[in-house]
Amino acid sequence: MDSSDAVLAGLDSELGWLRETYTELHRHPELSLEEHETSKLVEEKLTDFGYSVTRIGGTGVVGILQNGEGPAVLARADMDALPVTEATGLSYASAVDGVMHACGHDLHVSALLGAAKLLADSRGAWSGTYIAVFQPAEEIGAGSKAMVDDGLVTKVPRPDVALAQHVMPMPAGTVATTDGPVLSAGDSLKITVYGKGAHGSMPHMSVDPVVLASSIVLRLQTIISRETKPGDFAVVTVGALNTGTKSNIIPDRATLLLNIRTYDNQVRTAVLAAIERIVRGECAAAGAPREPDFEYYDQFPLTSNDAAVTKQVRTGFSAHFGPDAVSRATPQTASEDFSRIPDAFGVPYTFWLLGGVDPETYQTAVANGTVSRDIPGNHSPFFAPVIDPTLSMGVQTHVVAALSYLAHKD
Secondary structure, eight states, X not given: OOHHHHHHTTHXXXXXXXXXXXXXXXXXXXXXXXXXXXXXXXXXXXHHHTOEEEEXXXXXXXXXXXXSSSOEEEXXXXXXXXXXXXXXXXXXXXXXXXXXXXXXXXXXXXXXXXXXXXXXXXXXXXXXXXXXXXXXXXXXXXXXXXXXXXXXXXXXXXXSEEEEEEEEEEETTOEEEOSEEEEOEEEEEXXXXXXXXXXXXXXXXXXXXXXXXXXXXXXXXXXXXXXXXXXXXXXXXXXXXXXXXXXXXXOSEEEEEEEEEESSHHHHHHHHHHHHHHHHHHXXXXXXXXXXXXEEEEEEOOEEEOHHHXXXXXXXXXXXXXXXXXXXXXXXXXXXXXXXXXXXXXXXXXXXXXXXXXXXXXXXXXXXTOHHHHSOOTTOTTOOOOHHHHHHHHHHHHHHHHHHHHBOOO
16 A cells, blocks of 8 residues: 555545535635634644644644654645625525635635645654645735745745645546646736816817727737737736716726736736836827826736646656546636745745536536536636535545655655
């Protein structure tokens, strides 16, 4: 029996409390930086398992299990929910109005708790240090930064490698990973441009911010079509343009809300610089009375998997689950803030995708060409990973990935 089999031998007996934990977390979601009860539950579980437990970054929780000589592995799960009204109809649906675990973070927490318990119960099968990080506020890109700013790198042992996963609308029982970019960098940007207000009948007395903002929206499209090298990926979306209150009043300002996604930090820098250049240029051309304001928020770093770590973890997945259950992930345009943690330590990492859709349902949708219509994605009010086998698979992936570094070597 290899180390993974030895550690996972007790998984079936743990699934009862794991299912209860998952449904309890799903029923009682908490928004970013408000994960107080979730953190308390995690603290109690880790303490019972024998971990040294500390709070870092407000509602962040870290459990450390030192088990002799060997490498240190950090595994991370995010904890926060979303301001979404649930529409799944599940018996354990959210009991909190307007708040839902619509991205699977409740499953992430449960799976990492399961892995932490199994590793604590099977210390003879591995050696080293296991660091379980339960991170708040991933949805707003603030949680990992809060933990780093609160001294994470000085309060826990330095890991040799960092690991994380995310449940996705893929068949349950499967896992996907890739080296290089797996999740995009994400930036949200609020731009305020200034004009000069006037009566609608006297446009010559104004500097019209409605026309100015419209010109900016159109010109921004050229960043992708004319400034980004074909083959390089970037998205610039203007999600909102707000100005004015009445048909016969030319307002004095307009605000635009942008979202930017990239897979390359150089492309990211170039796109953001182009946005600011275009906005300033259009404001100058319109004769705006003052410079525009730029406010960046909800910023997410690029998630780019280390090749060597990914290969080692993928090899462990293939050996344990069989090659048919392991696929190569295509880069996702969603974003994450996990990578700030390994980047702060200066260590390599890998981040993999976990299937959460009933396999038969998924295959039927594929056959009918209706995946985009029939399979709810993350952040949907209908998002609901099937508990079995997703939860068991999530525990196993964490254990197998950790033991690819912590297992006793022959």
